[in-house]
Amino acid sequence: MLLSPFVGLLVLLCLKNEQKFLIRAVSVVASGISLALSIFTFVAYDKGLGGLQFVEKYEWVQTFGITYFVGVEGLNAPMLLLTGIVIFTGCLTMWELEDRTKEYFIWMMALVTGVFGVFMSYDMFFFFLFYEIAVVPMYILILVWGSTRKEYAAMKLTLYLMAGSGLIIPGILLLYASSGLNTFNMLLLHGANFSPWVQKVAFILLFFGFGVLAAVWPLHTWSPVGHVAAPTAVSMLHAGVLMKLGSFAILRVGMYLLPEGFQYWANLMMILATAGIVYGVFVGLAQTDLKYVIGYSSVSHMGIVCLGLATGTIDGLNGAVFQMFAHGIMTALFFSSVGYIYDRTHTRDIHELGGFSKIMPVASAFFITAALCGAGVPGMASFWAELLVFVAAVQVFPVAGLLAIAALVLGALFALRVVQSTFFNEPNPKFVHFEDVSPFLGIPRMILIGTLLFFGFFPQIMVSMIKSSVVPFLQGM
């Protein structure tokens, strides 16, 4: 799975710039293979058995205890599936790209290699290495293929993430140094008895370090700006997958290795998460750029993930991981629909758009589905995720939980406001001549909607998968 985008990348390097069709085909095939593999691991993972499966392990630098150690368990299997789906649909979405096609897809593949790597690594060194691999291409992708203040956005994003890394490195090294085990292997480190202050310091470093990427309030401002500037597929990957890297890392590195640190800071996490949920919705209400609106809804939804993590209960973690998955698919769908409209109209101002249900009924249906999912309508995957998080949250932090639930009303207002002014009312005569989504370009969106509905109708498949790892995970704490 890790290899296929990487091989795709190498093949792409060898191709000439002119062979656009081939370039696209190679990247679609490469991402298709990773999708197939991620589905395979998701299905073939034995939930009854639990634990790590599909393990690959090679010693790398013995002096420092660095091993190449990847595997799949219930926590990351959904993330892998998410990445597989988003990259595949992302490649299909960008089929029409004409500008520097080759370089574009090369960077996409590099990014995805990194993402897969992070989700699968059980060695902190590789974890961080892949993390950086995933972050750097983002800068270039936004800078070259972006729009709307792209230099500013790319710079801002990079600075933020570098600052985050600046916190992560000391955190990881602190763990490495104080464990005395001379290993980066997370499973081994898990057994180490860190002293309480190491736990507390390291956890807060890691939390804020990774929290930047997860858009934890108040470190979120790079994310809407970044979404807006990025080209469609990059926005999809960015909001759909990259932000989950952050929350996943908090779970995998922070909470897993430092349970006491987590207990100590759980209240802070809860406060920041709730602030993010409420704040994101309110700010989103005032936005007029479609992508800004979605960007702030992401801040709010990632707050729900964080809140779930902060509860530290089975329901909360199930919900948080499920929400990561559901939100990833949902935002990917959002951005791919917006991208389609923007590519044609060259505006994302919701006051200028209007009546798109008449002009492009299919494209509108895609967006409206995503918006309804964002508003938490049952039948979509995120309903279940939010249900789990909210129950856990009310149980552990009653006030925060109730506040988060109350924010749902505004979430609905938020989503419907955009839908109304973009897709309903009289069509803007400027845009009536545009064509609807062609069946080919409809495929990626249909896949995303299908996934949302599938897990909306059969949540148990996802929940039992996550739970198989969450239960031992929490017992380990």
Add this chain to the structure above:
Amino acid sequence: MVFSDPILLGCLLTVFLPLSAFALIMIFTRDNPKLSLAISLVAATIPLIIAWTFFFKLGGRAPIIYNFDWMVSDLVKVPFGFLLDPTSLVMFVIVATISWLVQVYSIGYMAGDPGFGRYYADLSLFALAMLTLVISSGLLQLYIAWELVGLASYLLIGFWYEKFSASEAGKKAFVVTRFGDIGFFMGLVFLVIFYGSLDIATVNSAAVANSMPPWLITTSGLLIFCGVMGKSAQFPLHVWLPDAMEGPTPVSALLHSATMVAAGVFLMTRIFPFFAASATTMTVILAISTLTLILSSTIALAATDIKQVWAYSTVSQLGFMAMGLAAAALASGTLFAGYYHLTTHAAFKALLFLCSGVFIHHFGTNDFFTMATQGGRKLVIPMACITIAALALAGIFPFAGFFSKELILTALAHLDNKLWLVLGLFGAFLTAYYSFRVIFVMLFPKSPEAYSKVPGHIAHVEDEAHGHGAHGHADDAHGHGHDEHHGVPWVMIFPLLVLASFTLILGFCQDYLEKLLLGASHPHAMNYFLLVAAVGCALSGIALAWLDWGRKDAKCVGFISRFPALQTFFIQKWYMDHFWRWFLNRFIYGIFSKWFTYNDRRVVDGGVDAVAFSTVGSGRLLSFIQTAFLQYNLLFMVVVLAGVGIYLMMGR
């Protein structure tokens, strides 16, 4: 297993047929009206047959429960299933029947609309959600269906989405009901955490057996009632329902009068023992519903749009049902009065709307003064039906409304505080007045000039005399462009006749229904004073309406115009819309949203930008910052790594 059990199979079919109809139409046959119609009708007819079969076969039997684990996390366990007991069976029949009738009616009403296929898909979605709501076995499943019903309502209200008013009304409906739904959701969350089960039967028996802490019953009860307030349009969340009349009229009949808005009251009957276990909850409900009754009846007597009159009438009748239930609970009575009124109301209110739909369709206006002056009474069957329905609404013997209203008033009379009874009677008086205001205006039209003084009525312009010329009225922007009057097709007449016969028959089914619902029928000691009072109120309402609107030399201004301040107050709908608009603009957008956004741009983001710019000096270009900072960062990384390396080496 599924096929060997016809009851389970029936339940599954009722859920899956509309679902597949929705999916099929939306994905494949949206642009083919005939095929969409066929699919949707099939998916509506089979549940209809199933509903009636169940009703007769299972009516007297013990509740039948099916449960399947759908999602099991840790604390949160969500079973899906079906609960067939008399309470759900009656509602099942109501929903299936009216939904089928409305689908038939819409063949005529929506003919030629460009969104015909989409309309039937949305109706199927509604049928799916509403039927699931009725027969679901757990509260969370009910909540899911409840939300889906809201979604269907959103789509159907905003069906003619090109119109700003329609899309706005849809949004308003969704958001306002959502406002109540979060209360419902919180109530459920409390129940999950502190009780552990959301199974309807379990919750009810626990409440009866006192095995639940009283604070939980009160808190959850009140929170769940928030959901009822939203869906059943109780004060102060009633504001969405009148606006919802932007949708096509058959939709108003189905969703916004007979079934969907009754879902809130249905929920109260569904977990009646649970609600009844807390006197506090019930008193709050009684107060809110009484206020709703008075508020909406007074607004209705000043409205000029026929659908608005019936919409406010729906709000008031829902308040009436909730009053009946609350009063019964406080006086340890049964749920029968409220439920019976729900049943009869479903029949006569759907009839009122469908009749009005005929007029609206025919004359292309919603203003009943205009309809009257253009000869509305010449449509004999609809006119007869609407009169029957209005008689039932006013509570005149022998129409259905008489019996159910009588029961509710009896329940109110059992309360110690007679104020509730007086207010209930006053509500009945207003109801009779506003419904007969419409009827008399339509039956005995005066010259158009006579109505020119009616506030809100748009005086009719002569050269637009042929109905459809009068554009600008709410209902004709949907493609009925032709100038001829429509003949009234039989598909629109047939449902009227069916509903009218229900309105006539239902009153005499009281004993049968009571036996079915409660297991035994109690002979009613007739309270003659109450009977006289109720009928007196209704008759005096009608008489006043006759004096104001019906008789030859009537002034046609309404008694309320004696009190201009009150009249304005009623026409402005008690300023509730203004209040919500003000609240939304002032607080949500004005303070929080604006302030947070400002904060985001200037403080959180601005602060970071300031740090970034000052790092390199504010005058430089971004490209310089980029190189400078990356190197700086790399340098930092190298230094740290080197430091750790040295540390490790020294540690050896």
